[in-house]
Amino acid sequence: MNQVQQLSVFLENKAGRISGVSAILKENDINIRALTIAESQNYGVLRMIVNRPDKALTVLKSAGFVVKKNPVLAVEVDDREGILHDIMKLCGSAELNIEYLYSFVEQVSGKAIFFMRFEGTEAAEKVFSENGFRLLSEEEVCLI
Amino acid sequence: MIWDKKYETMPRSELADLQGQRLRAIAEKVYDRVPFYKAKFDAHGVKPSDIRSIADIAALPFTTKDEMRDVYPYGLLACPLSDIIEIHTSSGTTGKPVVDAYTRADIDLWGESMARTLSMGGAGKDDILQNAYGYGLFTGGLGAHYGAQRIGATCIPISGGNTKRQLDFLRDFGSTALTCTPSYSLYIAEAGREEGIDFEKLPLKRGFFGAEPWSDNMRAEIEEKLKIKAYDIFGLTEIIGPGVAAECECQNLLHVFEDYYYPEIINPDTGAVLPEGEKGELVFTTLTKEGTPLIRYRTRDITYITRDPCPCGRTHVKMHRLLGRTDDMLIIRGVNVFPSQVEQVLVKAEGVEPHYQLIVDRRDNMDCLEVQVEMTENLFSDELKYIEQKEKEIEHQLKESLLVHSRVKLVEPKSIARSEGKAKRIVDKRNI
Numbered sequence: 001m002n003q004v005q006q007l008s009v010f011l012e013n014k015a016g017r018i019s020g021v022s023a024i025l026k027e028n029d030i031n032i033r034a035l036t037i038a039e040s041q042n043y044g045v046l047r048m049i050v051n052r053p054d055k056a057l058t059v060l061k062s063a064g065f066v067v068k069k070n071p072v073l074a075v076e077v078d079d080r081e082g083i084l085h086d087i088m089k090l091c092g093s094a095e096l097n098i099e100y101l102y103s104f105v106e107q108v109s110g111k112a113i114f115f116m117r118f119e120g121t122e123a124a125e126k127v128f129s130e131n132g133f134r135l136l137s138e139e140e141v142c143l144i
Numbered sequence: 145m146i147w148d149k150k151y152e153t154m155p156r157s158e159l160a161d162l163q164g165q166r167l168r169a170i171a172e173k174v175y176d177r178v179p180f181y182k183a184k185f186d187a188h189g190v191k192p193s194d195i196r197s198i199a200d201i202a203a204l205p206f207t208t209k210d211e212m213r214d215v216y217p218y219g220l221l222a223c224p225l226s227d228i229i230e231i232h233t234s235s236g237t238t239g240k241p242v243v244d245a246y247t248r249a250d251i252d253l254w255g256e257s258m259a260r261t262l263s264m265g266g267a268g269k270d271d272i273l274q275n276a277y278g279y280g281l282f283t284g285g286l287g288a289h290y291g292a293q294r295i296g297a298t299c300i301p302i303s304g305g306n307t308k309r310q311l312d313f314l315r316d317f318g319s320t321a322l323t324c325t326p327s328y329s330l331y332i333a334e335a336g337r338e339e340g341i342d343f344e345k346l347p348l349k350r351g352f353f354g355a356e357p358w359s360d361n362m363r364a365e366i367e368e369k370l371k372i373k374a375y376d377i378f379g380l381t382e383i384i385g386p387g388v389a390a391e392c393e394c395q396n397l398l399h400v401f402e403d404y405y406y407p408e409i410i411n412p413d414t415g416a417v418l419p420e421g422e423k424g425e426l427v428f429t430t431l432t433k434e435g436t437p438l439i440r441y442r443t444r445d446i447t448y449i450t451r452d453p454c455p456c457g458r459t460h461v462k463m464h465r466l467l468g469r470t471d472d473m474l475i476i477r478g479v480n481v482f483p484s485q486v487e488q489v490l491v492k493a494e495g496v497e498p499h500y501q502l503i504v505d506r507r508d509n510m511d512c513l514e515v516q517v518e519m520t521e522n523l524f525s526d527e528l529k530y531i532e533q534k535e536k537e538i539e540h541q542l543k544e545s546l547l548v549h550s551r552v553k554l555v556e557p558k559s560i561a562r563s564e565g566k567a568k569r570i571v572d573k574r575n576i
Contacts, residue, residue, distance in 0.1 A: 008526035010519045012556050038528050042553050043519075045526060064558050066524045099527055117526070 002135035003071040003121055005053040009046040010066040013039060021046060024063050030056045033141055034115055036102040047102070049074070049115060051142040071121045074136035075128060079105050079112040087114060087133075094127040096120075106144055113144070147263035147295070148256065151403045152458045156451070159459060163198040163406055166431035171195050171204065174437055177222045180215050181439065201406065201429060202417050206440045209242060212382065216240040220436040223247055228435055232283050234381045235479060235547055244283070244381050245435040251290060253432060257379075257387030257401055258291020264392045264399070264456075265350045265375040267321045269296030272347075274313055276324035276332075277355070278304040283385025284355050284478075288323040291387065297321065304328065307335045318347040322372070325478055326353040326362055330509035333369035343371040352377050354386055355478045356511075357466060357574075363395075376465055382441055383428050389463055394455055397462035404432050407463060408440070409449055412470040423448045425470050426463070444470045472570060474504055476511045479548040483569040486515055489541045495522025496538065501560045505573040513550040515542060518557050 011017040018037075025032065035048040050056045053069060060067045077083045091098055097119040105112045113136065118124035128135055136144075146152050154162070171192035174181035185191065188205040195203070212220065220243070221228070229248050233241035246254065267273065273292040277284030285303055292299035302313055304324065310332050313319060322329060329351055336343060348370060354377040366374040378398050379386035388405050389398040400407045405428050409418045412425040426443045446468040449461050474481045483502060490496045499518040504511060515538075523534055531554065538552045 006526070008524070010524050010554075010556060012559065017556075040528055040532065043531070043555075045528060045531075047526060064556075066519045066521055066557055068521070068524055068526055070526050 002073070002125060002129075002137050004049060004074045004115070004136065004138055004141050005069050006072045006115065006117070007048055007050060007053055007056055007060070008068045008070065009048075009060060011037075011044045011046055013041065013043050017044075018046065020063075021060065021065065024059055024065075025050070025056060028055060028059045030059075031142075033144055034102065034104055034113075038100065047100075049141060053138075070117065072115050072117045073121065073124055073128060074141050075114040075116060076111050076134045076136050077114065079110050083112065084114075090127065090131055090133075091124075094123075096124045096127060145263050145266065145268065146456075146458065147260045152260060152399075152401075152460060154403070154459055156459055159403060160198050162403060163431060164196070164200075166403075167198055167201055167406070167429065168192065168195045170429070170431055170433075170437050171439070173222055174439060178220060178437075180211070180219050184439075198406070201408065201440065204429075204439050206415065206427065206442050207438050208442050209382070209444070212242040213240040217243050218245075220438070221245060222437050223434050230286075232286075232381055232385065233281050235282075242382055243436065244384065247434040250384070250433055250435045253404060254287060254384050254387060255290035255294040257384060257404060258287050259294035260401060261375075261377050261387050261390035262288075262291050262295050262297070262321070262352060264390050265321075265352055265373060266393065267292075267295060267297055267350060267352075271295075271297040271320045271350075272300065272317055273297045273321040273323060274300045274302055274310070274317070274319035276302055276304055276310055276322060276328060277386075282478075283379065283381050284323075284325075287379065287385040287387055288352070292323075307332055311336050311339060311341060314346055314348060315341065320347050320349045322348060322351040322370075324351070324353065325355050326358040326366060326374070327356060327477070327506065327509050327511065329353055329366050329370060329374070330362070333366070334509060337369070343369065346371070348372050350375065352390075354378055356475050359465075361575075378463075378465070380428075380443060382438060382443075383430055384433070388428070392454065392456040392458060396454075397450065397464055399454070399458050399460040400449070400463050402460050404430065406431055407449055407461060409447070410442075412442075412444075412446075421448055421450055423467060426466075444473065446470060474502065474513075474570065474572065476504060476513050476546075476548050479546065481513070481546050481548060485545050486542065489538070489545050490517060493538050493541060495520055495534075499557075499560050500569070501571060502569060503571045503573065506575070511574065513546075513548065514553055515550045516553045516555045516560060518560055519554045520557070523554070 031051040033049040038045045099117040101116040103114040175192045184205045228245045230246045232244045275288045279285030350373045375391045377390040379388040389400040408427040409424040418424040426445045445466045449463045501516045503514040535552045
């Protein structure tokens with residue numbers, strides 16, 4: 001299984017709330033690999049990939065945060081024009097429903113990584129593997 | 145003007161005699177005709193014959209809203225159902241509604257009470273009265289309607305809402321009197337200003353406002369914006385509806401029509417009657433009602449009463465506008481809301497912990513209710529759409545239960561202040 005654990009944290013939309021999370025991660029030497037925030041008018045959901053998701057889950061929960069762990073796929077691709085479209089075309093033809101995604105470019109290797117959350121993670125994993133996409137494992141993500 | 149000079153200006157000793165006779169008669173009537181009251185009197189060890197003057201009222205047992213619910217719907221009738229010509233009920237947001245059933249004489253009594261009320265603010269047969277209280281089970285609409293008809297005014301039963309039409313009617317029909325909630329009057333004023341209406345040029349002269357808490361500041365604002373005199377009126381469904389008490393031209397405290405509705409102020413803990421001027425729970429006895437008379441009904445409202453002479457010449461006791469509640473009831477857009485109702489909804493909602501807080505505010509002159517609920521793991525999702533869906537579901541369930549719209553706001557766990565382990569349930573920011 002090449003799925004990656006993502007943590008989501010519920011935050012009220014007000015000043016200083018992210019630092020509450022970052023302080024705890026810092027205290028516990030947890031390294032953030034990727035991070036994004038989805039927001040509505042009153043609250044936000046902080047989504048992140050960290051090097052030790054289970055530890056992070058425990059410490060954030062004990063600090064009183066509402067946290068969830070969900071599987072996402074980390075799709076590693078060449079950083080080139082049109083790659084997003086290739087991925088979307090594949091998802092479309094395989095009828096994979098993307099809930100959300102975020103991405104970043106890894107400068108040393110020149111690769112881009114898409115973190116993708118699907119309605120059905122297993123089905124998506126299968127489609128991507130069968131179509132020659134490389135899915136990073138938990139360990140590989142930690143090493144980025 | 146004074147509508148019913150004989151009774152409204154009756155010398156106090158004479159009034160007390162009248163009240164004593166009426167109390168004896170109503171005590172006899174309910175003892176004979178309402179098993180609920182016979183049982184209460186017996187349990188309390190009191191007979192109607194013990195009532196020799198109005199002062200003896202303290203010997204009678206109280207009636208509570210819960211007891212009224214227990215005998216829903218007809219358990220308080222003191223006459224055959226065939227004599228009842230109209231029924232109103234409370235909104236019933238906290239359980240079974242309480243019922244007020246009116247005979248023809250009761251409807252006349254109601255009309256008289258509201259005729260006194262409207263006359264106090266100078267309304268008469270030449271007035272065109274735009275009645276923007278809601279018509280229906282809510283007593284505001286029909287109460288003002290009967291009063292307007294009694295004084296011979298031209299009543300426009302426009303009911304609540306449709307502000308555009310309210311403004312059109314104010315202009316087109318030249319309404320001289322407006323009846324609605326105070327906050328709605330300000331809403332009309334604001335909408336009129338946006339439409340470019342100069343209220344100075346409208347014939348509107350006076351307004352009779354009640355059914356929700358307001359203040360002298362709000363009165364000043366209403367009077368300034370609508371260019372009218374604004375009078376506070378008071379009533380409650382259990383007793384008759386609007387028309388229990390009202391301000392006279394002095395606009396200083398509300399005369400209680402005590403020949404019909406006898407007020408007492410009691411210590412809510414001991415039930416002891418408090419001396420004039422002391423704050424306590426307001427209690428009413430209907431002295432003349434036929435359909436559903438009530439003995440010493442505990443309103444749970446807090447105020448005080450005074451018998452200081454009024455320059456208007458009326459001798460009836462005066463009460464201060466309500467100063468609070470003995471329970472935690474809120475009035476939001478005229479609807480009674482209890483935190484316990486919110487709690488019941490949250491307890492039933494899946495995955496919700498009943499850690500909540502009610503934030504009441506008044507924006508654009510309308511009350512708004514925000515229900516803050518602490519986020520839980522069961523409620524949380526990494527996808528916003530699921531959280532938003534949950535919020536909507538809770539909002540919908542609250543609307544069904546409270547009958548008033550609220551906005552649900554999910555907040556972080558432990559973010560609602562807890563004092564001594566118990567959360568502070570209500571933050572009322574309304575500056576009224």
